[in-house]
Amino acid sequence: MPALTEPLRARLQYTFNGQYTGTPEWVTDLEKGDDEGFFLPGSAVWAVHGAMSTIPAGVRALLVQALHPGALAGVHDHSRFREDPLGRLAGTIRWIYTVSYGSREAATHASNWVSRLHTKVVGTYDDRNGVTHDYAANDPELLSWVHMAFADSFLAAYLEWGHEPIPGGPDAYIREWATAGELMGVPNPPRSVAEMQSQLMDFDRRGVLERTARTDDVVKFIKRPPLFPALKVGYPVLFNGAVGTLQPRFRELLGLRAPHVGPIGIPTRAPAQAMLAGVGGVLGKRPVAEEHALARLDRIGWTAA
Template identity: 85%
Template sequence: MAALTEPLRARLQYTFNGQYTGTPQWITDLEKGDDEGFFLPGSAVWAVHGAMSTIAAGVRALLVQALHPGALAGVHDHSRFREDPLGRLAGTIRWIYTVTYGSRDAATQASNWVSRLHTRVVGQYDDRHGVRHDYAANDPELLSWVHMAFADSFLAAFQEWGSGEIPGGPDAYVREWAVAGELMGVPNPPRTAAEMQSQLMDFDRRGILERTDRTADVVRFIRRPPLFPVLRLGYPLLFNGAVATLQPRFRELLDLRPPHVGPVPLPASGPAGATLRGIGAVLGPRPVAESHARARLERLGWASV
């Protein structure tokens, strides 16, 4: 069985962390550090980010981000997402896992590094009315949108496909992950799920969110990214599942619908869940990063490991 699954494992691992074999240095480095980190075993963040549902959440978060023309312009003008989409994905995963599982010092350093990269992400875009706007990746409002796009997507995906309950419930996850927003410079990130939904929809109420030709182009790319052939069969199921969990208004803005035949909707959650379980069977049910974080905690004498 291992001989049959190893090629798939290698390609999945490369997709998520940029290496076909072995454990990346940044993951083993999670054992280092002299403090427990911002989050611990039993936290809402460990529960949500340790689940396979984060894979579908990543697809969903990219779709949500694409609704903000400033965020979209930054990706379009400064990111190598077309030339190296897997590299960009691996970089995002590295930051999320370092903040989730690393020491406070490692999480802070990783966030500062991303913020320094963002200082170069500036420019202008024209909205649907032809009005020109400045954008900057480190603008507090844009940082807030990106933070909530991820948090909302992680939460929605776990509620759809995660196993078990979130310790403390959805509000605990939003409250805990607000720390990550603060590390990135988000002013007063939401502390409850309801507050997060209100702030997300407020972007639409203020007329900021829109769908342009550039949006449609990015959505087409997210729908059919240049994956390894062996991964292309399951990806549409994850994409459809991610679309089905979007707020109806966001689906409307993105001009996306869950899978259907004429007026008849097709299952989306079940096939996506089966795909996630299959990935978990190949890679393991929990992130490797978690075991290295536990090794640091054990070294520090954390009693509940």
């Protein structure tokens, strides 16, 4: 059986970390460092970020981010997402896992590195009324939107497909991951689900969010990304699952509908669950990053309370 699944495993691994075989150096580097890190085993962050639900969560986060014209302009003008979408994905995963599982020093260094890259992501965009706005990736409001798009999506996906209760509940995850927001320069990131949902919807109430031809173009790209042929069969199941977890207002703004046949909705949760179980069977149910983080914790003598 391993021999039969190895080609699929290689393609999945390359999709997520840019390497067909072996463990990327940045993952093994999670063993380095002399502190416990910002998050520990048993934390809400380890529970949510260690689950297979992170796969549709990433798709969902990209869709939510696309609703903000400033975030969309930054990706369109400064990212090679069309030429190298997997490279961009791997870079995002590297940051998330380093902050989640690395030492405080590694997490801070990784966040500062991303912030330095963001200093070049500046420009202008025209809103739906033809008014020109400046944008900058390190603008506090834009940082806040991107942070909440990730937190909201990872939480929603885990609540849909996670197998165990979140330690401390959903609010604990939002409160813990606020640390990542602070590392990236987000001012006063939300620390509860209610606070996050209020801040997210406030962007809509203020008329910031919009759907343009550029939005439709990016959504079309996310819906049909240039994946390996072996992965294209299952991806629509995960995409539909991600769409199904979106707030109705966000689906409306994106021009998306949950799968349906005429007026009858098609279930998305169970098919996505089965697909994620299959991916977990090939890659392993928990990320390799956890093993290296545990090795660091063991080396420095950490023990669970």
